[in-house]
Amino acid sequence: MITFIFTDIENSTEKWKKCGKKMSMVLQQHDKIVTNLVLKFGGKVVKNTGDGIFAIFENGDPLNCAIEIEKAFFQIDCSEVGGLKIRVVLHSGEAEQRGDDYFGYDVNLASKMLDIGWGGQILLSENVVNNERIPDKAKVIYLGSYMLKGIQEPQKIYQLTHPDLELKDFLPLRTLGKHPNNLPEQTTEFIGRKEELEKIHSLLISPEVRLITLLGGGGMGKTRLALEIAQKHINEFPDGVYFVPLSSIDRHELIISSIANVLNVNMMFHSVESPLKQLVKFLKGKKMLLVMDNFEHVIDGATILTNILKEVSKVKFIITSRIRLNIKGEWTFKLKGMRIDGESDAVLLFLSAAKRIDSSLEFSEEEIALVKKICSKVNGIPLGIELAVSWLKTLSVEEIYKEISRGFNLLETDVKGFSDRHKSFKRVLNYSWGYLNKSEKIVLSRLSIFVGNFTMEAAKYVANANLRILASLIDKSLIQKVQRGIFTMHEILKKYARKKLSENPEDEKNTIRWYI
Numbered sequence: 001m002i003t004f005i006f007t008d009i010e011n012s013t014e015k016w017k018k019c020g021k022k023m024s025m026v027l028q029q030h031d032k033i034v035t036n037l038v039l040k041f042g043g044k045v046v047k048n049t050g051d052g053i054f055a056i057f058e059n060g061d062p063l064n065c066a067i068e069i070e071k072a073f074f075q076i077d078c079s080e081v082g083g084l085k086i087r088v089v090l091h092s093g094e095a096e097q098r099g100d101d102y103f104g105y106d107v108n109l110a111s112k113m114l115d116i117g118w119g120g121q122i123l124l125s126e127n128v129v130n131n132e133r134i135p136d137k138a139k140v141i142y143l144g145s146y147m148l149k150g151i152q153e154p155q156k157i158y159q160l161t162h163p164d165l166e167l168k169d170f171l172p173l174r175t176l177g178k179h180p181n182n183l184p185e186q187t188t189e190f191i192g193r194k195e196e197l198e199k200i201h202s203l204l205i206s207p208e209v210r211l212i213t214l215l216g217g218g219g220m221g222k223t224r225l226a227l228e229i230a231q232k233h234i235n236e237f238p239d240g241v242y243f244v245p246l247s248s249i250d251r252h253e254l255i256i257s258s259i260a261n262v263l264n265v266n267m268m269f270h271s272v273e274s275p276l277k278q279l280v281k282f283l284k285g286k287k288m289l290l291v292m293d294n295f296e297h298v299i300d301g302a303t304i305l306t307n308i309l310k311e312v313s314k315v316k317f318i319i320t321s322r323i324r325l326n327i328k329g330e331w332t333f334k335l336k337g338m339r340i341d342g343e344s345d346a347v348l349l350f351l352s353a354a355k356r357i358d359s360s361l362e363f364s365e366e367e368i369a370l371v372k373k374i375c376s377k378v379n380g381i382p383l384g385i386e387l388a389v390s391w392l393k394t395l396s397v398e399e400i401y402k403e404i405s406r407g408f409n410l411l412e413t414d415v416k417g418f419s420d421r422h423k424s425f426k427r428v429l430n431y432s433w434g435y436l437n438k439s440e441k442i443v444l445s446r447l448s449i450f451v452g453n454f455t456m457e458a459a460k461y462v463a464n465a466n467l468r469i470l471a472s473l474i475d476k477s478l479i480q481k482v483q484r485g486i487f488t489m490h491e492i493l494k495k496y497a498r499k500k501l502s503e504n505p506e507d508e509k510n511t512i513r514w515y516i
Contacts, residue, residue: 350375
């Protein structure tokens with residue numbers, strides 16, 4: 001049996017953003033310290049994991065190694081980057097060796113333990129506690145049994161303490177909790193959206209709020225935000241938190257079976273009771289959160305949720321959609337682009353994504369200024385930022401900015417992990433365009449003629465837009481109300497709609513004439 005040890009620097013993304021080259025120098029010092037200690041206590045470094053180390057111990061003394069790692073970073077001066085707090089986790093198990101690397105379930109489990117700890121904390125799995133010698137004066141504290149991302153069974157987690165360690169008290173572990181869930185594993189760190197998280201939290205914990213629709217255009221990060229909220233509230237729903245994807249269905253009649261499949265409810269379709277009644281019977285009395293993703297696919301089935309809410313009292317819904325449901329009891333939260341001003345969430349997302357492409361990348365102050373301009377060009381839309389970052393493999397920051405300034409054709413990628421419709425912004429916009437009727441398409445294309453914001457009166461005069469169509473375009477997250485009687489459209493969407501207008505030369509000519 002091998003003991004795996006993983007280390008990680010707490011808040012490393014933020015430190016990279018604020019400290020740049022200083023962080024690079026400190027990271028080199030970090031790698032040297034951890035590597036030397038692993039070797040000293042009889043282990044072997046497998047690889048650098050970005051801002052941490054993966055090592056193994058087939059013999060040696062991994063627990064004393066962990067203690068010495070924590071002691072080392074409280075004894076050295078890292079004040080130039082605001083100090084370093086190191087998370088350390090240990091798990092014992094089996095692994096398959098391929099070349100110099102190690103793979104397998106137990107390696108994956110050990111790495112997932114990193115996500116739940118705090119800087120300065122040493123976490124142990126049950127296997128380590130049972131198989132490794134506990135150092136003199138050290139104590140092992142049982143923290144409980146917890147769910148880890150991507151691991152099906154709850155894991156018993158322990159903390160290793162020692163009188164020589166600086167930190168001894170920590171906040172509760174940051175896990176998915178002890179309650180059932182099917183939340184998909186996230187492979188990237190959640191960045192920013194602090195204000196949005198706080199506002200949606202206040203809605204979700206309110207007794208009168210049963211259904212929240214996260215409303216926004218394509219690529220705005222609705223799904224990622226919904227999953228982050230669900231993870232943070234998992235302990236408040238003892239009967240489970242479940243993710244119900246709807247992108248693969250195109251008929252609202254399939255909503256009930258989609259929910260039933262996720263909940264493992266055996267629906268008797270030949271029963272006297274309707275599928276809805278059977279589902280309601282299962283949900284009654286349960287305190288549960290259902291995250292319904294991409295509801296615009298089946299918007300005609302929104303009343304199904306109304307019927308469920310009438311019959312059950314403890315189930316809540318978080319909906320992600322490009323289109324408002326317009327049902328009784330719906331609370332909407334309009335999601336906009338990420339902050340670009342001040343402590344820019346958008347810039348932080350760009351830098352974090354850039355580090356995944358090349359962990360050695362460093363940006364000058366001039367390049368950071370260009371990054372901010374790139375984020376502004378894509379209106380702080382997370383997908384636009386991620387697509388722009390993907391070009392760092394071949395282009396400089398300055399070249400990316402110049403290309404995006406010419407148009408949005410650069411905003412596409414062949415990187416795996418993006419859904420087909422998110423491979424390019426054009427596909428995203430084509431998807432939204434497909435939900436418009438003929439009149440809405442005409443009005444939206446005409447509205448693209450405006451430079452900046454436009455008033456309701458101007459929209460009526462230039463685009464022949466009535467109040468009903470404007471309201472529908474707002475509900476479909478294609479235009480936004482700035483203030484009473486004044487509206488705006490994202491620049492990327494405006495360029496797309498302007499191209500649609502140019503496909504009808506006669507209408508384009510008349511629209512320009514009315515605009516002038």
